[in-house]
Structures are given as structure tokens and as C-alpha cells.
Amino acid sequence: MKTTSTLAAGRWPTATGPGAPALLLSGITRSFGAVQAVRGIDLRIEPGEVVAFLGPNGAGKTTTLDLVLGLGRPTSGTVEVLGLPPRDAVARGLVSAVMQSGGLLTDLTVRETVQYVASLFPHARPVEEVMADAGITPLADRVVGKCSGGEQQRLRVALALLPDPALLLLDEPTTGMDVEARRSFWSTVRRDAERGRTVVFATHYLEEADQYADRIVLVSGGLIVADGTSAEVRALASGRVVRATLPSPSAAVLAALRDLPGVESVEVRGEHVLVRAADSDAVARHLYTHTTAHDLEITARGLEDAFLDLTTERAR
Numbered sequence: 001m002k003t004t005s006t007l008a009a010g011r012w013p014t015a016t017g018p019g020a021p022a023l024l025l026s027g028i029t030r031s032f033g034a035v036q037a038v039r040g041i042d043l044r045i046e047p048g049e050v051v052a053f054l055g056p057n058g059a060g061k062t063t064t065l066d067l068v069l070g071l072g073r074p075t076s077g078t079v080e081v082l083g084l085p086p087r088d089a090v091a092r093g094l095v096s097a098v099m100q101s102g103g104l105l106t107d108l109t110v111r112e113t114v115q116y117v118a119s120l121f122p123h124a125r126p127v128e129e130v131m132a133d134a135g136i137t138p139l140a141d142r143v144v145g146k147c148s149g150g151e152q153q154r155l156r157v158a159l160a161l162l163p164d165p166a167l168l169l170l171d172e173p174t175t176g177m178d179v180e181a182r183r184s185f186w187s188t189v190r191r192d193a194e195r196g197r198t199v200v201f202a203t204h205y206l207e208e209a210d211q212y213a214d215r216i217v218l219v220s221g222g223l224i225v226a227d228g229t230s231a232e233v234r235a236l237a238s239g240r241v242v243r244a245t246l247p248s249p250s251a252a253v254l255a256a257l258r259d260l261p262g263v264e265s266v267e268v269r270g271e272h273v274l275v276r277a278a279d280s281d282a283v284a285r286h287l288y289t290h291t292t293a294h295d296l297e298i299t300a301r302g303l304e305d306a307f308l309d310l311t312t313e314r315a316r
């Protein structure tokens with residue numbers, strides 16, 4: 001993909017003066033009738049950070065991003081985007097978003113769409129440059145209705161880049177993109193972040209959060225349940241996983257494993273048994289001496305385990 005951005009280094013953080021956080025959420029709650037979608041979020045994001053909002057379905061990710069865009073008002077609490085109320089920040093082109101779905105005019109070509117939306121902004125970036133950044137130059141003359149889901153998603157990315165926002169919000173941005181499109185999308189995002197653009201993205205993909213975010217904010221049940229680097233969040237899932245080959249274990253064998261001190265869970269997967277435990281040595285010793293298990297593997301628990309642990313504990 002061509003990388004023709006002409007943005008000056010460090011340009012975005014100065015938009016509202018030095019020191020203002022890119023995003024400041026203070027005591028945010030948001031209810032829809034009886035549903036408390038967001039139950040109390042405090043979050044400060046600095047300019048240039050790439051932050052993943054990671055959480056299961058219904059965690060409150062989209063609701064929070066909508067509040068940042070000024071699409072709804074919090075039931076309580078305040079939202080500041082680069083020191084401004086969200087609507088002012090949007091009106092100034094300081095923040096833009098690629099949301100999960102968005103109306104595109106299917107009869108226009110890709111280039112016509114980008115040109116049309118560019119005409120709505122007083123200081124839009126050059127159309128060809130933005131198309132190159134989003135990897136849609138080869139699609140420029142294609143009618144939008146004939147573009148695949150992943151191609152339409154790349155077009156939405158191009159539209160969001162037009163105002164050259166200081167803060168870019170992405171809700172499941174790579175849905176429908178193939179591996180190559182994903183990779184080039186994230187390389188563009190990372191490159192812009194190095195120049196000061198702040199990026200907040202919501203995702204279910206653990207690997208995407210792990211690989212591309214500087215910081216992971218894990219959300220569950222409308223609350224932040226963990227906030228840190230991928231390594232820090234992963235470390236919250238303490239203990240290890242012992243995996244062994246043990247075909248058709250009896251109920252008594254499984255019960256004995258569950259009764260070992262510090263064992264959190266015992267799972268049978270095909271010919272294998274997976275034991276999550278604080279003391280993996282004790283589990284290994286038991287498997288070797290009291291069962292016919294063989295081919296043991298002991299691994300540290302990963303981000304997926306942290307995700308499951310932390311989001312299950314707080315789930316309503």
C-alpha cells in the first residue's frame with residue numbers, strides 16, 4: 001500500500017494546546033430505561049495512544065464510543081475530547097469514527113463517495129492521498145454497491161480519515177476485511193499514531209488488541225475491569241494451564257483433579273484434559289502418578305484467559 005501521508009510530526013496534540021488529554025471520561029454512566037449500559041467509567045487517554053476497548057457482547061463499548069462522539073449524552077458524568085465537549089470536537093473535525101455499520105450511497109463510485117464527503121469538510125485531506133492510505137485506490141472507479149463488505153469497510157475508513165482527526169474512533173474496524181487488508185489497515189493506524197493521532201478501537205479480537213494496541217481497556221458489564229498493557233492484563237490471569245493426553249477419563253478421575261488444591265477448572269477437549277491451576281506442579285504430579293495421562297504441557301495463561309476470568313467475574 002502507498003503511504004503518502006504529508007502530515008507533520010506531532011501535529012495533532014497541539015490542536016487544543018499541550019497537556020489536554022485526548023479523551024477524558026469522568027464518572028460516566030448511561031442507562032436506556034432499565035438497562036445500565038455503562039455503569040461508571042473513568043478513563044484518561046493521552047494523545048498518540050492506541051487503545052483497545054476489549055469486551056464481550058453488550059459490555060458497553062459502542063455506547064461509550066457514541067458518548068465520545070456526542071451521539072448521546074451520559075446519564076451522569078462528563079466527557080471531554082481534547083478538552084472540548086464532544087459535539088464541539090466533532091464539529092471542528094478533531095474526532096471522527098468508523099462505526100460498525102454506516103450508510104453508504106450504493107450508486108456512487110468509491111472515488112465519488114470520497115469526493116462528496118470531502119466537499120463537506122472545510123479542510124479535508126486530498127482525496128487521492130486518503131484513498132491510498134485506506135488501500136482503496138484500485139477500487140476508485142468501482143460502484144460502492146459492487147464492493148465487498150471488507151472493501152466498503154475500507155471506504156468507511158477513508159471517509160473517517162478525511163478531516164484528519166486528532167482522535168479516531170473505530171468500532172470493530174476490520175470486520176469483513178481479509179488478512180492482507182487487516183495488516184495494511186493496522187500499519188496505517190500505527191504509522192499515524194506515531195505521528196500523534198490518538199486511536200481508540202472497540203474489538204472482540206483478542207489478537208488484534210494484543211498486537212496493535214499500546215493499552216488494553218477491558219470492559220465488562222458497563223465497567224472497566226482491567227486497564228494496562230497487554231502484558232499487564234495477561235498477568236491478571238494468574239496460574240497456569242496443564243494440558244495432557246488422557247482419553248475418556250472417568251468421572252472419578254475428573255473429580256479427583258477438581259479436588260486438588262488450587263485447581264480452578266478441569267475441561268475435557270477430545271483426547272485431552274486441560275487443568276487451570278495455581279500449582280501446576282501438583283497437578284502434573286497427580287496426573288503422572290494417579291492417572292494414565294501422558295504428553296503433559298504446562299503453559300502460562302494468556303490474554304484469552306484473562307479476558308474470560310475478568311469478564312465472567314463481573315458479568316451481570
Ligand SMILES: Nc1ncnc2c1ncn2[C@@H]1O[C@H](COP(=O)(O)OP(=O)(O)OP(=O)(O)O)[C@@H](O)[C@H]1O
Pocket residue numbers: 032035036037055056057058059060061062063064204
Ligand atoms: N438504544 C438502546 N436501547 C436499549 N438498550 C440499549 C441501547 N443501546 C445499547 N443498549 C444495551 O446496552 C448494553 C451495552 O450495549 P453496547 O452496544 O454498548 O455493547 P457493546 O460492548 O458495544 O457490544 P457488542 O460487542 O455486541 O457490539 C447492551 O445490553 C445493549 O442491549
